[in-house]
Amino acid sequence: MKEATSKERKVNINKLERIANQLRIDSLEMICHRQAGHPGGSLSAAEIVATLFFHTMNINPANPEWEDRDRFILSKGHASALLYAALARKGYFSLSDLERWGDLDCHLQGHPDILKTPGVDMTSGILGHGIALGAGLCLAARAKNKSYRVYTLLGDGECQAGIIWEGAMLASKYRLGNLTAIMDYNDVQLDGFVHDIMPMEPLLQKWTAFKWHVIEINGHQVEEIIQALEASKAFHDQPTMIIAHTVKGKGVSFMENKSEWHGKAPTPQQLEQAKAEIGRRM
Amino acid sequence: MANLSQREAFGRALMAYGQESKDVVVLDADTSSSTLSKFFAEAFPDRFYNVGIAEPCLVDVAVGFALGGLIPFINAFSALLSLRALEQIRTCVAYSNTNVKIAAGYAGLSDYKDGPTHHSLIDIGIMRMLPGMTVIVPADTLEIKAWVPVVAEHRGPVFLRLSRAGGEIVHHKEPEVRIGKGFELRKGSDISIITAGLMVSRSLKAADILMKEGISTSVIEMPSIKPIDQELILAAAEETGTLVTTEEHSVLGGLGSAVAEVVTAHNPVPVEKVGIQDVFARTGPDPDSLMDAYGLGVEDICQACYRAITKKKN
Numbered sequence: 001m002k003e004a005t006s007k008e009r010k011v012n013i014n015k016l017e018r019i020a021n022q023l024r025i026d027s028l029e030m031i032c033h034r035q036a037g038h039p040g041g042s043l044s045a046a047e048i049v050a051t052l053f054f055h056t057m058n059i060n061p062a063n064p065e066w067e068d069r070d071r072f073i074l075s076k077g078h079a080s081a082l083l084y085a086a087l088a089r090k091g092y093f094s095l096s097d098l099e100r101w102g103d104l105d106c107h108l109q110g111h112p113d114i115l116k117t118p119g120v121d122m123t124s125g126i127l128g129h130g131i132a133l134g135a136g137l138c139l140a141a142r143a144k145n146k147s148y149r150v151y152t153l154l155g156d157g158e159c160q161a162g163i164i165w166e167g168a169m170l171a172s173k174y175r176l177g178n179l180t181a182i183m184d185y186n187d188v189q190l191d192g193f194v195h196d197i198m199p200m201e202p203l204l205q206k207w208t209a210f211k212w213h214v215i216e217i218n219g220h221q222v223e224e225i226i227q228a229l230e231a232s233k234a235f236h237d238q239p240t241m242i243i244a245h246t247v248k249g250k251g252v253s254f255m256e257n258k259s260e261w262h263g264k265a266p267t268p269q270q271l272e273q274a275k276a277e278i279g280r281r282m
Numbered sequence: 283m284a285n286l287s288q289r290e291a292f293g294r295a296l297m298a299y300g301q302e303s304k305d306v307v308v309l310d311a312d313t314s315s316s317t318l319s320k321f322f323a324e325a326f327p328d329r330f331y332n333v334g335i336a337e338p339c340l341v342d343v344a345v346g347f348a349l350g351g352l353i354p355f356i357n358a359f360s361a362l363l364s365l366r367a368l369e370q371i372r373t374c375v376a377y378s379n380t381n382v383k384i385a386a387g388y389a390g391l392s393d394y395k396d397g398p399t400h401h402s403l404i405d406i407g408i409m410r411m412l413p414g415m416t417v418i419v420p421a422d423t424l425e426i427k428a429w430v431p432v433v434a435e436h437r438g439p440v441f442l443r444l445s446r447a448g449g450e451i452v453h454h455k456e457p458e459v460r461i462g463k464g465f466e467l468r469k470g471s472d473i474s475i476i477t478a479g480l481m482v483s484r485s486l487k488a489a490d491i492l493m494k495e496g497i498s499t500s501v502i503e504m505p506s507i508k509p510i511d512q513e514l515i516l517a518a519a520e521e522t523g524t525l526v527t528t529e530e531h532s533v534l535g536g537l538g539s540a541v542a543e544v545v546t547a548h549n550p551v552p553v554e555k556v557g558i559q560d561v562f563a564r565t566g567p568d569p570d571s572l573m574d575a576y577g578l579g580v581e582d583i584c585q586a587c588y589r590a591i592t593k594k595k596n
Contacts, residue, residue: 133346166336166339167339169334170339
């Protein structure tokens, strides 16, 4: 494959940035419409999800069950609005479904559901599952001689759960080079700042000590995300943890770094203000 | 053929099935020399995964295998699977309907020497409440051998409850087991005992005593506790008008409760439950005397039958 020119790269990055902001607007509209959902952690992960679904992952919306597809597990399942927006924009289902999120007859559940929504590779919502589930899928890929990769997006507060570290040990024991975890490190959880509720640092050293390949990036810089995801593919005998520094509520001034926006819906007026702010960046 | 302990019967059956199906993978949480999943591990080291002392991780890794198209059998102690790993089993196995086979060892009082921390007396009740979960409690060696392929080839989650111990032989040839089906082991007209697991052979002994006393006793083995054989239970209720259930489990939530649910909805008859009476047991010298000490003896079954007959409506 020929190398992308720097001009092509720039166009690509601009496109992904635009998609990320579109997903932000979609997510907030969904949350406002339903008056339920989790805006803060959807906004912080927008560039990561946009890059995975619209650049990095080898997937086919026309065939969501394709055996050789890359897998994505939204371990921080409360960012479901963001995932649903990405799946709809990618073409897994109609954009109009997003307005029916949470309706009794709608396939879109509060949290992602593998049995109901096309494109959802695993049910999530209770925190802590992504790494162990992903590791099992990676082992299955190895057992079946498949070359797909498994990506899982974790919250930072989520990594306070013990099972994360059980999975971390297992992934390094089995040298799962086909596993890439991304931690959306926005430093805000439901009750306040992560560094107050249960300090996690030093995270780089923790993951390194668990024998993961660790990359630290700015999780809002698409170019850095692309490079980190590419780099993770080169490590064949070690899982990769991408610690993505982000801002909770990114792009909406009144939501940024505020734990109250972890799981609160904006009013229609607040939605308009948020959309205007995000729109100015598009 | 001598009756093996349930763990040995299962360990050998799983190894044998591993030869037949290349899609079976086996996982354990540092208990493979107890659950005897080590037989499979020794025969197929490339298809065996030891996750260490981490039952929640054990379940999730197995779910990953199932998503990737394999048939994972996870092995650990039932008390830990049904309690410590319950959230993983609820969310990622039952709710997500993944094809994970849970071989829950050391169930009931069979880990007599390790005491109440290791006893597993509410696992059937817990698992039975999960939508989509199949719960199987086999009685002896040949039955376990029969269940392994059936469990593996059933599409969906199964909780296979196994004892560390082994009761007496119930089946002299390999029974034809089916999910949702019980067996009428003995036909009688005065009372029916509905039983599972190690309590089957004890119930048969009780039936022998009752027969000598002139009480015609039916014995129904109900290995498929969920889905349960409603038809067989209702036929027994109709025929004998009173039921006794026997199980190595709490009287709350297990086989007795499941049977009572069926008859109260369709044909209310008295149900006397032999089981652990909502208490924690204690450490004991061997499984049999511990079972006897906690009301699971042959004499306890006979007494329950007398009570059930007294309550019978005419």
